[in-house]
Amino acid sequence: MRRRLEIILGPTAVGKTEYSIAKALEYGSPVISCDSRQLFREMSIGTAVPSPEQLALVPHYFIQTLSVTDPYTAGTYEADALRLMDRLFAEGHETLVMTGGSMMYIDAVCYGLDDFPEVPLMLRQHLLDCLRSEGVEVLADQLKELDPISWKEIDLSNGQRVVRALEVCLYTGEPFSSFKTRRFKERDFEIVKTGLSRPREQLYERIDARVLKMMDDGLEEEARRLLPYRDRPALQTVGYRELFDYFDGKFPLDEAVRLIQRNTRHYAKRQLTWWRRDPSIRWIELA
Numbered sequence: 001m002r003r004r005l006e007i008i009l010g011p012t013a014v015g016k017t018e019y020s021i022a023k024a025l026e027y028g029s030p031v032i033s034c035d036s037r038q039l040f041r042e043m044s045i046g047t048a049v050p051s052p053e054q055l056a057l058v059p060h061y062f063i064q065t066l067s068v069t070d071p072y073t074a075g076t077y078e079a080d081a082l083r084l085m086d087r088l089f090a091e092g093h094e095t096l097v098m099t100g101g102s103m104m105y106i107d108a109v110c111y112g113l114d115d116f117p118e119v120p121l122m123l124r125q126h127l128l129d130c131l132r133s134e135g136v137e138v139l140a141d142q143l144k145e146l147d148p149i150s151w152k153e154i155d156l157s158n159g160q161r162v163v164r165a166l167e168v169c170l171y172t173g174e175p176f177s178s179f180k181t182r183r184f185k186e187r188d189f190e191i192v193k194t195g196l197s198r199p200r201e202q203l204y205e206r207i208d209a210r211v212l213k214m215m216d217d218g219l220e221e222e223a224r225r226l227l228p229y230r231d232r233p234a235l236q237t238v239g240y241r242e243l244f245d246y247f248d249g250k251f252p253l254d255e256a257v258r259l260i261q262r263n264t265r266h267y268a269k270r271q272l273t274w275w276r277r278d279p280s281i282r283w284i285e286l287a
Contacts, residue, residue, distance in 0.1 A: 003089045003189035007034070008099040009106060009275060010196035011268035013206045015286050017050050019196060020099035021057050027095040030059035030088065032081065034100030034109065037237055040068045042226055045219045046239040048210065068226065068234040078108035089189065103274045110193075112185030116176075119167045127163045127170075128231050136162055147175035155270060160236040195281040197272070204265050211261045214239070220253070238263045 006027075008020045024031045033039075037047040041064035049063055061084055066072055081098075088096055100106065107113075131139060136159040143162055144151040146169040154161045165176040198206070223243035229235055230244050239260050246256035275281055 002094055004095045004192060005085065005109075005189050006095060006097055006192045006194060007106060007110070008097065008194050008196065009034075009101065009281070011203060011271045012101050012264060013048075013210050013268070014196045014198055014203060015206075016099045016101065016196055017048075017054060019286075020097055021050075021054060024058045024097040027093075027097060029093055029095055029097045030061060032084065032096060032098040033060060033062040034077075034081070034098050034102055034105045035062075036074070036077070036100075036102040036105050037234065038063055038100075039066045039072060040064065040070075040234050041066065042068050042229075043222070043234065043240075045214050045217050045222045046237075048214070068229050068232050071233075074102075074104045074108045075113050077105050078113060081109050085189070101271055103271060110187070110191055114180050116168060116179050117172055119171045123171055124163065124167050125231075127167055128233075131159045131163060131236075132231060139163065139166055142166060143169065143176075146170070147177055149175065149177040153177070157266075158236075160233055193278070193281040195275055195283040197283055197285050199285075203268060207264050207268060208261045211239075211257060211264060215257060219243070223247075238267055 006023065008016055008023065010016050020031050023029075035047065037043055038049050039062055040047070044064070050060065055063065062077075062081070085096055098106075098109065104113075127139065136157065139159070139162045140151065140156045143166045147165060150165045150169075154165060156162060168174075168176040168179065197203075219239065220243060223240050224247065226235060226240065227244065227247060230240070235241075235244075242256045242259045242263065245251065246253055251259075
């Protein structure tokens with residue numbers, strides 16, 4: 001039997017949910033989410049999880065299965081997703097549909113991840129405390145001294161990525177980049193990648209409108225409930241960070257909303273930059 005995984009990817013707010021459900025219905029497949037934030041049950045509004053009506057159309061996996069207090073990594077997702085796909089293929093599915101916008105999670109499934117050392121939680125928490133009190137720029141400067149290669153390669157606006165690279169440097173005494181073997185793991189199924197895109201202005205309008213809808217749906221209240229967990233890795237993300245700063249009195253609510261819109265647009269641009277380097281993706285422009 002031919003085993004095939006179709007990964008539907010694209011920038012945030014492009015329309016992956018609707019497209020992937022239509023494909024899943026066509027193939028008789030469930031939808032396997034590959035979104036590193038929709039995993040967490042307390043983050044419903046800010047992560048744009050599928051609606052109850054959409055979830056009822058086909059079975060979904062990796063949607064709101066964890067708490068923000070649960071540790072979870074791309075490596076854990078790789079193992080969990082492969083185990084799930086083995087079971088689904090064994091049950092008779094020929095084509096499985098996976099969708100999401102998390103670049104590292106998608107790469108983990110397609111290629112596997114390098115084996116990085118485990119780091120003591122105390123060190124990670126110390127760096128997260130520094131991230132909150134001093135800002136990502138201070139940690140990025142330290143990373144530049146210890147590992148200029150990683151400093152050039154990673155997204156320095158992503159505090160979680162900077163902390164991950166820096167903690168490995170500090171714990172092992174070796175550059176984070178030295179642990180990257182770049183040896184791809186073989187998969188026993190075919191992988192087809194479909195990328196969804198829209199004209200830039202249309203995509204940005206969709207992003208801005210979705211942020212306003214999130215606010216109408218209660219994102220501020222959701223973020224307030226999550227304030228005690230603000231240092232958890234799951235919450236180092238657009239939509240929550242800006243509201244936490246608003247709660248701290250750094251700026252008014254309307255500025256927080258503007259920043260969420262702007263930072264979400266920036267994130268969409270980074271997603272597209274990442275994927276445009278992959279020639280195996282078949283791009284479809286949605287109307």
